Amino acid sequence: MYEKIYAEILSFFPTTLSEIMQIKPNEWEQVEEIRIRLGQPICIRMHDKEIFLKQKVGQEDMMRLLENFSHNSIYAIQSELNNGFITIRGGHRIGITGTSVLEDEKIKNIKYISSLNIRIAREIKDCSLSFMQYIINKNSFLNTLLISPPGCGKTTILRDIIRQLSNGFGEFKGRNIGVVDERSEIAAMYKGIPQNDVGIRTDVMNNCAKHIGMNMLIRSMAPEIIATDEIGGKKDEEAIEHAIYSGVKLLFTAHGDDINDIPSNMLENKLFKNIIVLTRNKKPGEVKKIYTLKEEKYVTCI
Amino acid sequence: MLLVFKLILLLAILVISSLIGYMISNRYVARVKELQKLITALEIFETRINYTYDTIPECFHYIAHYIEGSIGNIFQNTADALEKENNTGTGDCLKRIIDEERIALNLTDTDIEILKGLSVSLGQIDLDSQMKNIRLVIHTLNSQLEQAEEEKSKNFKLYRNMGILTGLVLMIVLI
Numbered sequence: 001m002y003e004k005i006y007a008e009i010l011s012f013f014p015t016t017l018s019e020i021m022q023i024k025p026n027e028w029e030q031v032e033e034i035r036i037r038l039g040q041p042i043c044i045r046m047h048d049k050e051i052f053l054k055q056k057v058g059q060e061d062m063m064r065l066l067e068n069f070s071h072n073s074i075y076a077i078q079s080e081l082n083n084g085f086i087t088i089r090g091g092h093r094i095g096i097t098g099t100s101v102l103e104d105e106k107i108k109n110i111k112y113i114s115s116l117n118i119r120i121a122r123e124i125k126d127c128s129l130s131f132m133q134y135i136i137n138k139n140s141f142l143n144t145l146l147i148s149p150p151g152c153g154k155t156t157i158l159r160d161i162i163r164q165l166s167n168g169f170g171e172f173k174g175r176n177i178g179v180v181d182e183r184s185e186i187a188a189m190y191k192g193i194p195q196n197d198v199g200i201r202t203d204v205m206n207n208c209a210k211h212i213g214m215n216m217l218i219r220s221m222a223p224e225i226i227a228t229d230e231i232g233g234k235k236d237e238e239a240i241e242h243a244i245y246s247g248v249k250l251l252f253t254a255h256g257d258d259i260n261d262i263p264s265n266m267l268e269n270k271l272f273k274n275i276i277v278l279t280r281n282k283k284p285g286e287v288k289k290i291y292t293l294k295e296e297k298y299v300t301c302i
Numbered sequence: 303m304l305l306v307f308k309l310i311l312l313l314a315i316l317v318i319s320s321l322i323g324y325m326i327s328n329r330y331v332a333r334v335k336e337l338q339k340l341i342t343a344l345e346i347f348e349t350r351i352n353y354t355y356d357t358i359p360e361c362f363h364y365i366a367h368y369i370e371g372s373i374g375n376i377f378q379n380t381a382d383a384l385e386k387e388n389n390t391g392t393g394d395c396l397k398r399i400i401d402e403e404r405i406a407l408n409l410t411d412t413d414i415e416i417l418k419g420l421s422v423s424l425g426q427i428d429l430d431s432q433m434k435n436i437r438l439v440i441h442t443l444n445s446q447l448e449q450a451e452e453e454k455s456k457n458f459k460l461y462r463n464m465g466i467l468t469g470l471v472l473m474i475v476l477i
Binding site for chain 1: 360395426429
């Protein structure tokens with residue numbers, strides 16, 4: 001694990017921030033976030049504790065880090081930067097705050113970077129095994145939505161479900177899956193190759209707005225199932241409707257604490273057979289509730 | 303015996319003098335070729351960042367694949383250095399590599415200064431500003447190319463013939 005984090009994240013750190021290398025290799029297993037704030041020591045957040053390094057981060061270090069994360073090419077990450085985060089090789093998301101430069105009410109740039117939050121992405125194979133009984137019925141897939149607040153493992157579980165559905169699982173024969181990976185977190189594509197295992201029958205539309213990617217995949221790749229992360233916008237709803245009319249099955253995630261946090265249209269139209277709500281009371285990926293559609297109503301089965 | 307030795311010496315003077323003339327004249331040709339390669343390289347760079355949003359190391363590797371010689375080496379070595387080093391800005395890295403390759407280049411000091419202009423804010427600005435800077439460098443290099451071609455047509459034959467003539471004059475004087 002340390003080797004992977006080193007190759008994907010720590011190798012970007014300038015030598016002026018080398019203190020981070022003093023964290024023991026076995027502790028990297030637990031790291032969830034690295035928070036870097038200007039003028040403050042680096043904070044390494046683990047599952048059950050936080051470590052603050054002694055060294056304080058300067059403006060030069062911030063710019064150096066951002067340039068290194070962009071492979072010395074800020075222009076290449078400009079559109080992501082304007083959304084407040086970038087995704088690097090391995091699917092790790094780096095949140096950015098600073099002073100925004102506006103043009104026509106849109107963020108043109110972020111200057112004076114004040115904080116970076118590196119969220120470590122992890123691929124946990126077979127973490128979705130306990131969900132499979134709810135989302136497949138013999139050889140058919142049931143439209144499913146995963147809901148949880150941030151940090152509860154939605155994307156990790158979604159990725160594993162995609163892999164299982166793509167490869168085949170028990171009696172369920174593998175299907176062609178179209179994945180719209182807007183933030184490169186699901187497949188973590190690098191130069192056209194998924195860095196995470198998303199299965200042998202999976203086509204990935206990377207770094208593309210969800211509604212555009214869904215329509216493109218339906219037209220071009222004829223997927224049997226479409227999967228994407230964090231749906232919720234008005235345009236997403238229209239694309240989902242288009243997918244349903246095209247006979248495509250749905251596997252999505254959304255931010256929220258419970259079923260009432262998702263757009264009301266989706267509930268009224270009964271788009272999903274199952275809605276799985278996740279939490280992280282003891283550990284990420286715990287099931288809080290599972291709603292299933294019975295006689296046109298969502299009822300809890302867990 | 304002495305006559306043979308004298309003849310060999312005179313011939314050697316003629317050959318060396320001609321070679322010096324040839325080398326000086328050849329620098330004018332080489333400069334034109336290097337400027338042309340440089341302009342092509344920067345046009346590739348401009349296209350790559352505009353249409354594929356490739357990172358600078360990716361663009362530079364791509365350029366080095368198509369542009370041979372010292373100009374290709376500048377891009378190859380800069381890309382390699384950027385991938386290895388975490389403490390140097392892209393512009394500083396490019397400037398350092400240009401200085402390292404300087405001895406192998408036939409470009410003038412002005413050409414080099416213009417090329418170094420590419421390093422200003424390289425990799426630290428948005429796409430539009432990056433493109434503007436590349437276009438400015440290409441535009442200025444095009445002016446240098448025109449001047450280099452004029453100098454070549456004026457001086458290439460002059461220095462080549464001057465080398466041979468100087469050799470012949472020296473031979474006559476020494477006979």
